[in-house]
Amino acid sequence: MLDETMTNKIISNIGQKRWEHSQRVKDIAIELGNIYEEDLKKIEIAALLHDCAKFLDREKLLKKVDEFDIILEDVMDHNMELIHGLLGSKIAKYEFSIDDIDILNAIQYHTTGRKAMSPLEKIIFISDYIEPGRSFPGVEPVRKLAYENLDKSIVLAIDQTIKFLINNDRLIHINTIKARNYIKIEMIEKGGSK
Amino acid sequence: MLDETMTNKIISNIGQKRWEHSQRVKDIAIELGNIYEEDLKKIEIAALLHDCAKFLDREKLLKKVDEFDIILEDVMDHNMELIHGLLGSKIAKYEFSIDDIDILNAIQYHTTGRKAMSPLEKIIFISDYIEPGRSFPGVEPVRKLAYENLDKSIVLAIDQTIKFLINNDRLIHINTIKARNYIKIEMIEKGGSK
Numbered sequence: 001m002l003d004e005t006m007t008n009k010i011i012s013n014i015g016q017k018r019w020e021h022s023q024r025v026k027d028i029a030i031e032l033g034n035i036y037e038e039d040l041k042k043i044e045i046a047a048l049l050h051d052c053a054k055f056l057d058r059e060k061l062l063k064k065v066d067e068f069d070i071i072l073e074d075v076m077d078h079n080m081e082l083i084h085g086l087l088g089s090k091i092a093k094y095e096f097s098i099d100d101i102d103i104l105n106a107i108q109y110h111t112t113g114r115k116a117m118s119p120l121e122k123i124i125f126i127s128d129y130i131e132p133g134r135s136f137p138g139v140e141p142v143r144k145l146a147y148e149n150l151d152k153s154i155v156l157a158i159d160q161t162i163k164f165l166i167n168n169d170r171l172i173h174i175n176t177i178k179a180r181n182y183i184k185i186e187m188i189e190k191g192g193s194k
Numbered sequence: 195m196l197d198e199t200m201t202n203k204i205i206s207n208i209g210q211k212r213w214e215h216s217q218r219v220k221d222i223a224i225e226l227g228n229i230y231e232e233d234l235k236k237i238e239i240a241a242l243l244h245d246c247a248k249f250l251d252r253e254k255l256l257k258k259v260d261e262f263d264i265i266l267e268d269v270m271d272h273n274m275e276l277i278h279g280l281l282g283s284k285i286a287k288y289e290f291s292i293d294d295i296d297i298l299n300a301i302q303y304h305t306t307g308r309k310a311m312s313p314l315e316k317i318i319f320i321s322d323y324i325e326p327g328r329s330f331p332g333v334e335p336v337r338k339l340a341y342e343n344l345d346k347s348i349v350l351a352i353d354q355t356i357k358f359l360i361n362n363d364r365l366i367h368i369n370t371i372k373a374r375n376y377i378k379i380e381m382i383e384k385g386g387s388k
Contacts, residue, residue, distance in 0.1 A: 074379055159360045166353045171378055177371050184365055185268055 001041075002048055006096055010049070013091075015056045021133055022048050029127040036150060038119050046106040046124050049096060053088035064091065075171045082173060085111045113158060113179030122150050129157045151183045195235075196242055200290055204243070207285075209250045215327055216242050223321035230344060232313050240300040240318050243290060247282035258285065269365045276367060279305045307352060307373030316344050323351045345377045 002010075011019045026047035033043040055061040058080070065072070065083060068090040076082045089108035092098040106124040109117065113125055130143040130153075138160045145153035158180045165172050196204070205213045220241035227237040249255040252274070259266070259277060262284040270276045283302035286292040300318040303311065307319055324337040324347075332354045339347035352374045359366050 075375055078379055078382055162360060162366075163357060166356060169378075171375050172356075172371050174368055174371055174375075177366050177368055181269055181365050181368075184363075185272055188272055 001044065002096075007048075009095070010052050013056075013060075014051055014054050018051055018054055018056075021131065022051055024131040024133055025050060025124070025127045028131050029123050032123045032127060032146060032150070035147060036119060036123065038123060042100060042103055042106075042120055043123060045098065045100075046103045046120060047127060049092045049098065049103075050088065050107050050110045050124055050128060051084065052096070052107070053091050054084040061087065068094070075173050079171055079173075082111060085109060109175065112173040112175040113154065114175040115178035115182045117154075117179060117182075119150075122154055126150065126153050126157060151187065155180055155183055195238065196290075201242075203289070204246050207250075207254075208245055208248050212245055212248055212250075215325065216245055218325040218327055219244060219318070219321045222325050223317050226317045226321060226340060226344070229341060230313060230317065232317060236294060236297055236300075236314055237317060239292065239294075240297045240314060241321060243286045243292065243297075244282065244301050244304045244318055244322060245278065246290070246301070247285050248278040255281065262288070269367050273365055273367075276305060279303060303369065306367040306369040307348065308369040309372035309376045311348075311373060311376075313344075316348055320344065320347050320351060345381065349374055349377055 007019075010022070014022075026044055029043045029047040030040055032038075033040045053061065053064065055064070061080075061083065064087055068087065070083075070086060070090070072083065076086070085108050088110075089104045092107050093104055098104060102118055102120050105118065106121045109121055110124045110128050114121075117125065126142070126146050130139060130146055142153050142157045142160070145156055158176055161176065162172055162180075201213075204216070208216075220238055223237045223241040224234055226232075227234045247255065247258065249258070255274075255277065258281055262281065264277075264280060264284070266277065270280070279302050282304075283298045286301050287298055292298060296312055296314050299312065300315045303315055304318045304322050308315075311319065320336070320340050324333060324340055336347050336351045336354070339350055352370055355370065356366055356374075358364075
């Protein structure tokens with residue numbers, strides 16, 4: 001569990017509203033952790049920290065990117081939204097002393113996903129997508145599916161995200177496609193639906 | 195230009211109907227080559243050979259894949275449609291003695307696209323998408339755009355392809371996303387639209 005100093009530090013980075021989002025992500029992630037039998041302590045830490053680098057202040061974000069010597073690849077360089085996962089994993093490690101690689105990965109890849117995600121990564125990814133504050137078109141079927149089949153819910157979430165990005169003239173991160181292909185190929189090879 | 199022996203060999207691989215498709219691709223590609231001032235001789239060879247490995251006989255295709263020691267990556271292994279580009283570049287090289295790397299790349303990447311495509315690659319990619327035998331929903335705006343702005347027409351074609359693949363529960367090749375991101379980032383950096 002995070003102590004008061006840590007909590008206050010997160011809130012000062014990201015503001016009260018986003019902190020409330022993180023708490024809702026934590027609640028959903030713990031529900032899913034119970035269903036899919038994953039470590040609830042790890043889930044709680046990853047969920048509460050997943051947006052720790054989503055700084056309200058853009059200047060501060062860029063300063064941190066520089067401080068941690070983060071080299072932005074093409075797509076990230078043109079989509080500030082994608083930086084906070086990678087930066088968040090650095091802040092979790094060096095400023096919150098989190099050394100569990102699975103937690104750090106769950107933070108790093110919570111927006112894009114990636115090839116061969118761990119169960120913890122999947123739970124944080126989908127909880128961030130479906131937490132009750134989310135009300136965009138298409139969220140409801142994903143929300144329902146998350147409690148029944150984690151992989152299928154992630155594929156549906158990614159499919160909707162890709163279409164949203166295309167319709168809004170945005171770049172698509174390669175890791176999102178790799179996450180989708182990996183899960184779909186696993187499903188094909190297990191003899192399930194494509 | 196391909197001689198009669200070569201032409202007959204292609205037809206025996208892919209059948210008369212697909213050969214007629216290749217000729218329509220050639221006609222469009224030459225129109226575009228005139229507009230965008232690319233080498234018409236290269237365009238003609240690449241267009242006529244682009245589907246040379248789209249064997250009517252699946253057994254023969256797999257035998258050729260084996261013969262050329264082609265190792266199929268995950269996505270290709272689950273989508274036979276994607277094999278013929280890579281295999282086609284091998285057949286063009288070793289059976290049709292094509293040694294121009296730009297022509298071989300245009301054949302190899304004509305279905306998926308890839309990061310940093312050459313003008314020749316772009317012309318073959320889009321001509322295959324818009325040749326007059328194509329009549330799927332959405333082809334018309336791409337057809338129009340191809341004569342005005344090659345890059346924009348490719349992005350639109352890719353956007354429609356990605357949506358089609360999602361709606362049909364299919365895998366998406368990474369190279370297609372890389373092709374799209376590369377062109378869009380170039381457009382952003384040139385200060386054009388996103």
